[in-house]
Amino acid sequence: MTSRTGSLLPSGGRRGDADRGSAADPDRETARSASARPHGGLAERAFRLVTGGAAWLVLAILLAVAWSMASGGWLAFRTFGFGFITSTQWDVVNGQFGALVAIYGTLMTSAIALVIAVPVSIGIALFLTEIAPVWSRGPIAVAIELLAAVPSIIYGMWGLFVFAPFMAEHVEPWVNDHLGQAPVIGPLFNGPPIGIGTLTAGIVLGIMVIPFIASVAREVFNAVPAALRESAVALGATRWERLWHVTLPYTRSAIVGAIFLGLGRALGETMAVTFVLGNAHDLTASLLMPSNSIAAAIANEFTEADTELYRSALIALAFLLFFVTFIVLSLAKLLLARVERSLGRTN
Amino acid sequence: MNWVLFRRKLADRVAFIGAALATLFGLVFLFWILWTTFAQGVSALNLRLVTEMTPPPGADGGLLNAFYGSAVMVLLAIAIGTPVGLCAGTYLAEHGRHTRLAAAVRFVNDILLSAPSIVLGLFVYELVVVPMKHFSGLAGGLALALILIPVVVRTSDEALRLVPDRMREAAYALGLPGWKVSLQVLFSAAMSGIVTGVLLGVARIAGETAPLLFTALNNQFWSANLNAPLANLPVVIFQYAMSPYDTWHALAWAGALALTVFVLALNLAVRLFARRRSFK
Numbered sequence: 001m002t003s004r005t006g007s008l009l010p011s012g013g014r015r016g017d018a019d020r021g022s023a024a025d026p027d028r029e030t031a032r033s034a035s036a037r038p039h040g041g042l043a044e045r046a047f048r049l050v051t052g053g054a055a056w057l058v059l060a061i062l063l064a065v066a067w068s069m070a071s072g073g074w075l076a077f078r079t080f081g082f083g084f085i086t087s088t089q090w091d092v093v094n095g096q097f098g099a100l101v102a103i104y105g106t107l108m109t110s111a112i113a114l115v116i117a118v119p120v121s122i123g124i125a126l127f128l129t130e131i132a133p134v135w136s137r138g139p140i141a142v143a144i145e146l147l148a149a150v151p152s153i154i155y156g157m158w159g160l161f162v163f164a165p166f167m168a169e170h171v172e173p174w175v176n177d178h179l180g181q182a183p184v185i186g187p188l189f190n191g192p193p194i195g196i197g198t199l200t201a202g203i204v205l206g207i208m209v210i211p212f213i214a215s216v217a218r219e220v221f222n223a224v225p226a227a228l229r230e231s232a233v234a235l236g237a238t239r240w241e242r243l244w245h246v247t248l249p250y251t252r253s254a255i256v257g258a259i260f261l262g263l264g265r266a267l268g269e270t271m272a273v274t275f276v277l278g279n280a281h282d283l284t285a286s287l288l289m290p291s292n293s294i295a296a297a298i299a300n301e302f303t304e305a306d307t308e309l310y311r312s313a314l315i316a317l318a319f320l321l322f323f324v325t326f327i328v329l330s331l332a333k334l335l336l337a338r339v340e341r342s343l344g345r346t347n
Numbered sequence: 348m349n350w351v352l353f354r355r356k357l358a359d360r361v362a363f364i365g366a367a368l369a370t371l372f373g374l375v376f377l378f379w380i381l382w383t384t385f386a387q388g389v390s391a392l393n394l395r396l397v398t399e400m401t402p403p404p405g406a407d408g409g410l411l412n413a414f415y416g417s418a419v420m421v422l423l424a425i426a427i428g429t430p431v432g433l434c435a436g437t438y439l440a441e442h443g444r445h446t447r448l449a450a451a452v453r454f455v456n457d458i459l460l461s462a463p464s465i466v467l468g469l470f471v472y473e474l475v476v477v478p479m480k481h482f483s484g485l486a487g488g489l490a491l492a493l494i495l496i497p498v499v500v501r502t503s504d505e506a507l508r509l510v511p512d513r514m515r516e517a518a519y520a521l522g523l524p525g526w527k528v529s530l531q532v533l534f535s536a537a538m539s540g541i542v543t544g545v546l547l548g549v550a551r552i553a554g555e556t557a558p559l560l561f562t563a564l565n566n567q568f569w570s571a572n573l574n575a576p577l578a579n580l581p582v583v584i585f586q587y588a589m590s591p592y593d594t595w596h597a598l599a600w601a602g603a604l605a606l607t608v609f610v611l612a613l614n615l616a617v618r619l620f621a622r623r624r625s626f627k
Contacts, residue, residue: 041526044524044525050434051437052438052443052448054432054437055434055438055439055443056452057431058452058455058459058497058500061459062458062459065462065466068474072469119369120372123365123370124366124369127370131363131367132370140374142615142618143373144370146377146614146615147376149614150377150554150607150610150611151556151607152557153554153581153603153606154554154606157584157588157599158380158384160589161387161596207373211373238356238358239359239362239363240355240361241358264461265461268466269463270557271556271557298469303560303561303564314469315473321465322462325461325462325463326458329458329461329462330454333457333458
């Protein structure tokens with residue numbers, strides 16, 4: 001039952017089950033092992049069963065969600081086959097469901113979000129680690145992180161009542177006039193300035209994603225070894241050169257991991273985009289036109305889905321979303337795990 | 348004039364200003380959103396909010412049933428999510444710290460932490476609402492618990508691993524069985540970290556809307572029945588904000604203000620509390 005290691009020291013930080021009952025004093029081994037049985041007692045066995053069961057439950061939740069979405073969406077996948085992903089037709093009356101518009105909207109809003117959030121987040125991290133006066137760093141960092149605490153429905157309301165009218169009045173006419181006729185990107189920015197649409201949703205998403213990327217970036221910028229930084233300073237590097245030639249190359253995989261983390265958030269965000277996207281089922285190149293996203297389509301339509309096929313199509317959308325975010329977040333986790341290990345945070 | 352030096356200094360200046368502007372950009376949006384919520388919410392505040400039920404279009408009313416329903420579902424989520432999350436966290440930190448299962452659970456848990464909440468809502472719809480054939484507050488509480496669990500797992504795992512091994516050794520040396528070591532020694536040593544995690548989780552689920560849309564649904568009337576559709580603040584805000592009625596918009600802003608104040612106050616309180624503890 002108990003192994004006699006005769007040592008109090010945990011063996012290299014590892015506390016295996018055998019160490020648990022290791023006797024401090026070999027003379028009292030018999031008396032001790034009779035009273036404290038690491039595996040023996042009923043209560044102990046029950047406690048281990050419950051905690052182990054809870055750990056398995058976490059795994060089970062992920063598998064159950066994946067299975068539940070796959071089986072719920074099976075009818076739609078079987079009915080439309082591969083065309084479910086490539087068709088733009090979303091015809092509720094005739095029972096024709098193609099997901100391309102929603103998929104495109106999800107990808108496009110997330111792309112806009114990243115285009116905004118990545119440079120801004122890296123700028124914030126740079127500001128908080130190099131430029132800001134030391135006393136102001138804590139409060140500014142907390143304020144940026146509060147952006148992540150604001151409930152997404154608040155973003156949605158603000159987007160609908162304040163930001164969309166602002167976009168319609170001040171930003172989109174300018175975008176339309178100056179970028180709308182440009183050679184390659186013109187079609188993206190050509191459209192009526194109504195405020196509701198892909199561009200507005202992407203910007204709101206970008207603001208929501210900033211705190212997630214910025215906090216990781218700030219942490220890894222702070223973790224760059226002092227020797228590297230000092231070497232660069234000694235060579236006469238400016239702040240920008242330190243960032244570009246030392247800090248960013250050193251923290252590259254963590255930054256990419258943080259971007260994937262932000263992408264995972266952006267893809268699955270529901271309420272904020274539902275408010276400002278406009279729930280339209282037409283594929284259009286223009287970012288100024290109302291569009292749709294997977295999450296917004298589910299939020300808007302699921303309670304109104306009155307046929308088996310309609311409901312199945314929406315659940316199939318959820319399956320696609322879950323599958324893609326799973327892959328994106330797994331990549332984020334792998335990229336960040338490597339950094340955590342090299343930073344010495346193996347746990 | 349040294350052209351190379353000038354260019355390098357210029358790049359540095361631009362980076363400096365760019366970084367400051369990026370920070371300003373983030374802060375401006377934070378204050379813009381908060382200012383909008385406060386300005387619109389305060390003008391809609393009155394005593395009827397907490398004394399009357401959600402009204403039909405055009406009529407006056409309050410949000411009492413929505414506040415009540417949200418509180419009930421958050422408490423239900425805490426009641427389900429905290430024990431499960433704490434047990435799994437205990438497994439990760441104590442019994443299986445270096446096992447493959449623990450590594451897999453940590454990986455999956457971090458993914459669940461960022462998984463789209465609307466998919467979890469659909470999952471609970473398939474799991475609970477379809478077999479029971481009606482929406483219910485119970486399903487809503489369960490959906491929120493699914494979001495709370497990963498937060499508690501992560502924070503309790505971290506809090507327990509911060510407890511020095513000396514305390515474990517001392518407790519085992521006194522002859523305590525493992526479960527008593529965990530329950531009486533380690534949990535009380537890690538209590539502040541565990542509570543911090545639960546409170547941060549509560550701040551997160553209090554504003555979650557997407558998972559409630561197809562689980563708790565909504566209810567215009569007072570209902571304390573967990574087995575029936577239950578009114579709740581986020582879904583009421585969503586429906587009222589999307590409606591064309593001005594009185595409903597005002598109520599939505601009042602609800603948004605209450606929600607924002609609750610969530611941000613909880614967040615700041617937890618941060619201050621955690622920081623004070625860690626400095627000691």
